Amino acid sequence: MLGRTASSLYWMSRYVERAENMARLLEVGYRISLMPGAIEGHRDEWRSTLTSAACEQSYTEKHGDIDGAKVIHFLLFDESNSSSVKSCLKTARNNGRGVRTALTRDVWESLNSTWNELAHIQPENITSDRLPEFLEWIKQHAMGFRGALLGTMLRTDNYYFSQLGNFIERADNTARILDVKYFILLPRASDVGSDLDMQQWAQILRSVSAHRAYRWFYKDSRYKPWLVSEFLILKEQMPRSLLFTYNWINLALDGLGELYGNRYACHELARETHRRLKNGDMEEIFQEGLHEFLQEFMAANNRLSQSIATTYNFP
């Protein structure tokens, strides 16, 4: 397989995952913005959405003040923002288009029809009442793509590289949301256990579609910071947790190792991170500092991405 093909498959999946995550973040921002003003702090929600999406700086450079409608447009349609949903889907499709030979017809058509439909959507028609429907549309299409990939691709290098892109992006996303929402928006000591506090935790869970799963899993309807963090970091049953993503990253790297008959530094990097998560203990993590832990995780995740690119000759 060409190094370029591997790279395109990797980025194709990464960008579809990013588009889906962007939709989830916006969903949360939108919900909060609808809440009565009595709940202090909700006005910061759009800023927090931008920060979680790693788009705060680029937004401020372009628009200055935070304005709900502008934020939404910036994160959905602005093609000058490389992480907007439109840019993500365009990049994903261009990557897919470049390696059509490596995709099944179902995967390609899912990507292509998403792009074609998006091209017909007029941003001015996505008014705030129609936003939820549109965000749903994005999620549905991202999941349709993923379903086509899981259901039709041969388990060879094509598949492994797209899995790697998918899960490295998801790991980064979950870690960032947790870090931003927890650390930056850390409630004052007096707020702990208050309604506001509960809202914040509910948001974190919602943005990874885990608020119901949490209740089932812990058989508890109260969101506890400790448990929420544990759920999103260490619980492999939770499909957006860090451990879960690293289980899948390892599987894909093992697949490549076996197929090519060679293991490299990237295999070791992934194993190392996986080990830390597998043997992780929430108490220790909190003692050392959740923020430090997450920062370190994101740096390691990024190193892994670079190591994969070098090892497999991405252009």
Added chain:
Amino acid sequence: MFAPNGSVRAPYARVEKWLESLGSEVIERALRESEARFRRQGITFAVYGDDKASERLIPFDIVPRIFSATEWRRLSAGIEQRVRAMNAFLHDLYHRQEILRAGRIPYDVIVQNEAFVPEMVGVNPVKGIYAHVMGIDIVRVNENEFYVLEDNCRTPSGVSYMLEDREAMMFLFPELFAQQRVAPVENYPAMLRKTLDSVAPSTTKNEPTVVLLTPGIHNSAFFEHAFLADEMGVELCEGDDLFVSDGWLYMRTTQKPRRVDVVYRRIDDAYLDPLAFRPDSNLGVPGIFDVYRAGHVTLVNAPGTGVADDKSIYTYMPEIIRFYTGEKPLLNNVPTWRCSSENDLKYVLEHLAELVVKEVHGSGGYGMLVGPTSSKAEIEQFRAKVMARPTNYIAQPTLALSAVPTFTNSGIAARHVDLRPFVLSGDQIRITPGGLTRVALKEGSLVVNSSQGGGTKDTWVLED
């Protein structure tokens, strides 16, 4: 479809009945389905200089264009003769130049031709073949007369539309294919692969490694590049994916570099190798031309084939065929006036309103004048251009191109068509039965190019 006396010609008999039986509802549904199908699969072409609609569909017409087996046999014999002559001509041009010595073609026409690549002189391509993949544009003017409009031996495109049009027809109207035997076209990619394998350099060990070299996703024919690579099971490469090391060509893979034996390149000569040709090219592979000359890789088509499909050479084709095959040409050339000659120029300027005038090096239907459908002002504008640079133009009579039924806004109506059969030369010559029929969708129009609003049709060769 109709004979001069107004009766339906034999090959169309069944389809004519079928057409009559179709309700407009059925036709409209079929058109909608086929468009959705092409769109979903991304079968699009890019239009340069048109940002908004940078990916467009080529309109597909549901009424097939049909040849009988006898008609096709006659046509393909003519095509084969022409292709053999063309390859012999190219070999001669880059070796002893007998045809120039014999005075059949003036030296100037070759020497001053931009498509002539002096670096190719003395190079011996595998099996002596230069133009492995050719598309020959043919028009029919009456029941038994075909004219060759143009030879394409650089990087002809359109074969993916031929294949997808057939797929679409079989999907929309399977019953038609049950009623009569239509020669299959879907083995074209397999034939192309065989052709490419057969011209691998003698240094190739085991199975040859073949790649398709594309300029990338922004190229107008990118869909076709990806499609063919996929169908042939070969890697689709951009220039960056290939590199030269120690006199051999390799591709960068996720594992060790892999040696490449045959490159089916869909980029022009000028961009092939920045070290040998245009230094500003970032589409090509530095050093690939040296590897080629050392006989370590085969380039398909060979560099320098463009000299044979130039419009100024076109006028000499009957002579070229006679010279190399010793036979009478089976396919006619369209009578052509060369504006470089004084007598011809005089005639052309006097008859602009009746003629089609083309640029010698142009393609894609750009920069041409169709006299009978142009306004006086347009004609005068063109006259100035021709007079300023006569050597840049040739002229041809406006042909009574055959017309076939086509679905239009006002129902089924006759529209003009041409035909591009695809010819492969390797260990043998292979011609796909049929080819790409292009249709001018505007009433009365003779311009079939997709960049000028032309569409395509499925092309049938009926089996006996």
